[in-house]
Amino acid sequence: MLMKAWFLTKINNIENNPLELKKVKLRSLNDDEVLIKLKEIGICKIDLNLIEGDAVNFGYPSKKPIIPGHEAIGSVEDIGNKVEEFKKGDLVGISMLYSSCGKCKECLSGNESACKELLITGESIDGCYAEYFIGKSNFIFKIPQEISEKAILTVCNLPLVYKSFKLSLRNLEDKIAIYGLNFFSFLIIQICKFFNVDNEMIVLNEKEERKLNNILKEVNIKKISAINKNYYDGLILFRADDNFYKLVKSVKFKGRIINVTLKSLATSPLLEGKEIISPGIPTKSEIFEIQRSGLLNKITFNKIFYDFENIIKALSDLKMNNEIAKLILKIK
Known part of the structure; x- marks a missing residue:
C-alpha cells in the first residue's frame, strides 16, 4: 500500500520549503507493531525547531531524509501477530516516545525518556507527517472516547x-x-x-x-x-x-x-x-496521568485545521505566532 508523507530533505528555514511530499510504500508490520491511519496531526514548535536546525547540536534529526512530526491521533488499521492490547478501529495517540530498551534502570523505573537507546518519533525515526504511522504497541496510547475532542493535547503539549x-x-x-x-x-x-x-x-x-x-x-x-x-x-x-x-x-x-x-x-x-x-520528553506515565486527571476537562483552546497538503502554511503560521491556538493537519 502507498501513502503520502512529508520528508525533511535539508535543514532550512520553513520559508525555503525544506519539506518534500512523496508517495512511499508502507512496509509490513513486525510482530509488536501497530499500523495507524492518522486523522489529526499536531503542528508543534519542536517540529519547527527540528526543520530549521535548532536541534542539530543535540544530534537531531539523526537521519535525512526523515518524516518529521511527533504528535498525532488516529485509528488502528492493522496489528502485528503478538499485539493483544489493540484492535482495528481503536482510537489511539502517538507521542515523541517511539521506543526504548525496556531493560535499563531508567526504563524499569518509569523514566524511559532518559533511556540511552531512546528513539524519538520524527527526530530519530520517521514520524507523523504522513497518512499512516507504524509504531511499537507498548508506546501507542489508547484514547478514551470521553476525551477524544481534546486528545491531541494529551500526547505532547499538555x-x-x-x-x-x-x-x-x-x-x-x-x-x-x-x-x-x-x-x-x-x-x-x-x-x-x-x-x-x-x-x-x-x-x-x-x-x-x-x-x-x-x-x-x-x-x-x-x-x-x-x-x-x-x-x-x-x-x-x-x-x-x-x-x-x-x-x-x-x-x-x-x-x-x-x-x-x-x-x-x-x-x-x-x-x-x-x-x-530541562523538562525532557514526557514519559508514558506522565501521558497517562494527563488522560486520567481532571485537568484536561478545565483546559480550553481553539483548533485551527489545515489540509494535509498545506503543511508549509501551517508551519509558517506557527512561526509567525499570530494565533494562540493548536494548529492541526487534518487528513480526510
Missing part, C-alpha cells in the same frame, strides 16, 4: 507543560513567572489557575498584552520592563532571548528556571544558587 509546571515548584505556595507568549504558555497559565498557583505572564510589549487579554480572562500580566529582582520562586522559559539575564535576576535564591526551549543557556555567576532544569 504533558510537557504540566511537567514543566511541576518542576518549577517546590510547593503550591510558590509564585512563578512565565516568559514567551505561545500556545505552551497559554496552557500553563490555565494549569496554574487549576491548581491555584500564583503566577505572572511576562510580556514584551502592549501588543503581546492585548493578544493575551483577547484569549484569556483574569490573567496576571507584567511587562518585562517592570519585573523586580528576587521576586519569583520559579521561572518557566518558552523563549530564550536577550532578556535572559534580566529574567534570571527576577528569580529568588535557590529558585528553579525551567528551560522549555532548545537553546543552551550559558552559566554565569548570576545563576549561583539558582537551578536550570
